[in-house]
Amino acid sequence: MSSTPALVELNGVSKVYRSLQGSDYVAVRDFSLDIPAGEFFCLLGTSGCGKTTVLNMVAGFEATSSGTIAVAGKPVTRPDADRGVVFQGDDSLYGWLSALGNIEFGLRMRGIAKAERERKARHYLELVGLKGQDHKHPAELSGGMKQRIQIARALANEPQMLLMDEPFAALDAHTRADMQRELKRICRETGRTVLFITHDIDEAIILADRIGVMHAGPASKLKGTVAVTLTPEERERTHDKFTAVYREVHGLIRDEVAISLKRAH
Ligand SMILES: Nc1ncnc2c1ncn2[C@@H]1O[C@H](COP(=O)(O)OP(=O)(O)OP(=O)(O)O)[C@@H](O)[C@H]1O
Numbered sequence: 001m002s003s004t005p006a007l008v009e010l011n012g013v014s015k016v017y018r019s020l021q022g023s024d025y026v027a028v029r030d031f032s033l034d035i036p037a038g039e040f041f042c043l044l045g046t047s048g049c050g051k052t053t054v055l056n057m058v059a060g061f062e063a064t065s066s067g068t069i070a071v072a073g074k075p076v077t078r079p080d081a082d083r084g085v086v087f088q089g090d091d092s093l094y095g096w097l098s099a100l101g102n103i104e105f106g107l108r109m110r111g112i113a114k115a116e117r118e119r120k121a122r123h124y125l126e127l128v129g130l131k132g133q134d135h136k137h138p139a140e141l142s143g144g145m146k147q148r149i150q151i152a153r154a155l156a157n158e159p160q161m162l163l164m165d166e167p168f169a170a171l172d173a174h175t176r177a178d179m180q181r182e183l184k185r186i187c188r189e190t191g192r193t194v195l196f197i198t199h200d201i202d203e204a205i206i207l208a209d210r211i212g213v214m215h216a217g218p219a220s221k222l223k224g225t226v227a228v229t230l231t232p233e234e235r236e237r238t239h240d241k242f243t244a245v246y247r248e249v250h251g252l253i254r255d256e257v258a259i260s261l262k263r264a265h
């Protein structure tokens with residue numbers, strides 16, 4: 001009897017960045033992870049440990065140097081509309097399109113009729129708190145606003161899976177809390193599978209079904225995972241169960257921060 005395969009399967013994945021001048025850099029080595037369909041997986045790790053590298057390989061933007069990545073049983077060879085990506089930073093919007101135009105771009109590419117794609121785009125624009133900003137172009141928007149449009153654009157495409165690289169890092173605390181709540185609600189309601197990168201342990205505990213912590217680089221891989229089985233009420237920073245998960249995750253990451261700092265000097 002075969003068990004249902006995970007939606008995302010990374011098997012012994014390595015990534016070597018070739019350098020023309022100096023020596024090659026092994027960012028990730030022998031990284032393995034299965035993400036079941038519907039899981040919200042948060043990936044944590046020190047700066048430069050290889051989180052974005054992993055996400056880019058799952059997205060199909062970067063090839064693996066060895067090992068395999070499959071989504072829904074099919075090897076990843078290139079980007080696909082089934083995997084919606086929210087990039088780190090906010091520089092991926094189309095400068096010549098309005099906020100609304102950016103959000104509905106993918107829907108237009110898929111041939112969705114004008115009225116329907118505008119309705120969807122407005123819905124997600126409102127969801128990220130930017131109602132009334134539909135006509136503005138990226139150059140007229142703040143960093144946090146651009147980031148929220150990226151998120152709306154990814155959600156509007158309704159992909160099977162979301163790949164999000166520190167999507168809330170540029171937002172103020174209040175907007176950030178709102179966005180966390182909304183993302184969690186959307187994922188619960190639609191059963192989306194999410195690979196979400198963050199530096200913030202609190203954010204990971206608020207959002208995740210499972211948290212993975214990476215070793216410090218180079219040649220990084222997963223150090224351990226922590227299942228987060230808290231109820232919405234328990235996902236409050238002051239709750240005892242929240243603090244217990246925090247301690248467990250912090251215990252995994254603490255030594256890696258020290259290693260990473262030592263290697264940087
Ligand atoms: N295109 C590239 N060419 C060469 N080296 C790269 C390239 N992209 C990333 N690296 C290196 O690979 C390592 C991992 O980078 P990556 O961006 O995946 O880290 P990260 O965990 O996302 O860090 P941060 O938390 O700062 O975003 C770093 O040492 C980085 O310098």
Ligand SMILES: [Mg+2]
Nearest residue numbers: 051052088165
């Ligand atoms: Mg990164």
